[in-house]
Amino acid sequence: MRDAYHAELDAIGEGLVGIANLVGSAMARATSALLDADLDLAESVLGTHSRVEDLQRDLEDRAIAVLARQQPVATDLRVVVTSLRMSADLERCSALAQHVAKVAQRRYPEQAVPQDLRRTLLEMSQLAQRLMAQAADVLVTRDVEAAAQMEHDDDRIDELHRGIFQHLMDDRWHHGVETAVDVTLLGRYYERFADHAVSIARRMVYLVTGEHTDPAAP
């Protein structure tokens, strides 16, 4: 009985890692769709979101079943409850990847991102993906040190995000309001995606150490 129980806890953790990988990959594809104005690729990202929602519901049902049948206490209880929260973070990330894909779709066959901001958005996307991959690793390894190192990439995302606003406010901005609106939203999507990845790692640190690494972290 005890073994089946731990197998169920492990399955929940593996489910989270699977969704994290799927969501990281969705953001990679959404960004390619955006920067290459690739409609098919954009639409494939929209399909991924409903798959993530299905996986997420399955995972939540499984977590609730474990709570009901096994009635875990102490750390195991916190692990299951935290998994539910992480699952919600991942669902939001999937929705954010979908939002990026929708900008590509709406602007097709035009380019949504002007040349002078491509590098910034590409770097934001790559950092966001890397943070999600690191969060997935932290789910497996519970490595507090690795989780702490994610803060550096998150700071860099925030710096790039501020850079976008500075660029938009520059008197030399000549891409018009529609592009300014798209870029404003895109910047926020990547920044929120990265925040969720960092939250996942912070929640794991809290499980391991009992300490919140950021006073502002929910």
Place this chain on the structure above:
Amino acid sequence: MRDAYHAELDAIGEGLVGIANLVGSAMARATSALLDADLDLAESVLGTHSRVEDLQRDLEDRAIAVLARQQPVATDLRVVVTSLRMSADLERCSALAQHVAKVAQRRYPEQAVPQDLRRTLLEMSQLAQRLMAQAADVLVTRDVEAAAQMEHDDDRIDELHRGIFQHLMDDRWHHGVETAVDVTLLGRYYERFADHAVSIARRMVYLVTGEHTDPAAP
């Protein structure tokens, strides 16, 4: 023992209602601060957010304590788990009210919102507050019918949100890019706030009926 248990469940529900009221009020004050360019009021909203975070952590600790000590099953278990998710929704809403206040703060003493969009943003804010008040009521009454009626206000918010984009894309837009960026973000903050309020009501409907009212709802 059974009575203490239900008192604990009730206290969690009351805690959620309290936070929902606080968050609705924070959005009201943030919007006043925004539309009146009132720096003191904006700063008071920033103070509310840390109070919401404290309340939210207390509530989560209490929920986890109930799970550990009382080991609820069936509906009670789902109620507690759902409370944790609702608590996360409310924390996001508080952060969104804070974001609105920060726009007011950043633009002070200037007005962030041009005259021709004041009514739209005011209506979005009022609908968002009303949705939050309705969500708080649904937490108490578990009234599925009342929850369903919230979809109408949510549709109206989405319509206003689309109207903002149309307005921004209009060739007659003459408020510049900085204001376009602010208004883009503000529109999204209100729309997300409303989404979270609707999510809370939908989760309650799912608890009562066992049916998801929106296929896309997590």
